[in-house]
Amino acid sequence: LSYGLCEAGNYISTEGECTECPRGTYTTQAESKKCVQCPSGHTTYRPDLTKCYGPKIAINYEGTTTYRTSQISKLVTDKATYRAYVGDWFVYSKIFYKDRQMEIPHEEMRFVKPTIKSIRPKMMNKFCYAPRDHGASYTGYRNVTEDGRACVNWPGENHNYCRNPNNNIGGPWCYLNSDLTSSTFCDIPKCTQDVECYTGEGHEYMGSVSETEIKGTGPCENWAGTSSNYCKQTDAVPVPKPWCFSRGIKSHCDVERCERDCGDPTSGVWGTFRAKNSGLCIDADGYYGSLSVGANLHMNNCEAPMKSTTDHAFKMDSNGYIINQKSKYCINLEGSSNTDNRVNYNLWHCQFSSTLTDQKFDVEQHPKDNCAFRLRNRATNKC
8 A cells, every 4th residue: 555644445453554444344534543344235345445335225105215225124014115226126025035026126116015024135146246156147236347447338238337248257347448458357245145045035045055955865956958956946936945856856955044134022123023833913902093901912913013004013122011002001911910821911001110010021032943032921920
């Protein structure tokens, strides 16, 4: 680096040297002592290491527009307009990115009528490239080289995005002049998610696993009409993870899911409490807007927490009280610390100041499933 001022995009190391910020970190001021981590799903590209680049989408729901820059496992809207400002986005009708409804392409807008319960940007081959093919399948929107020069349009194409049509081991690149005599690489990182593990239902998986999770069955068979046997996800109604055929049998592959985004029941965020086996949600027995003290609780089909008919959105505070969003009442043991089994629960005034409360709960995580937990009442020690 140059002598003198340690410019933005760099930091002064503990040895006193001006050092370039590592991938995914940045600085906006000169003479910085450390680099700042980019938000989730965002990264940096040379030569500009003063800002992060990543997905962005606008959601207009009932006249209010919100902007999102990362995946959301429990966003719920219906009849909303989505505009993808940066990147391609997937919308799903179920939480945790299941039952994909459609893809919203980069810089395009869609009106989505069904209820959407989770969204996520497409990262594979959009903000990073698959190392398996050196980025030959990259279809992202980067159009600047690693030294900051603008790409020119590809022959016969109406775009100047970085690509790798010749499978160059250096990754995606582009031309710098119209006579195609000069080219250089683009500073696009290799993907790790959907390479070393899979996300969602595995549709974006581009890893190199080609064996099933059943040991001793041998390698996967080549896919019809190809010389490739890498595991992938192709089904319209998919199995839960990438798969392949082995000895003529469709089998799940030996690839793990990436970190599971299951939410935190004690985070204080409004959500639903869903039974693991039945899939039903804890619900207040009454109509929206007319819940009264003493309304019983039961299990019901899960609806969107933002819909006008729902009354089963709750949040748990740091003291263990579970509060109903519409009524602002708390889940309450129907009786005075009754330790009998199968005692009913209802909604009652939140007894935040009472020492005799039977409304406090503890969360106990499942020892083998970090997406599952149980609620134990502190007064009765019952679940």
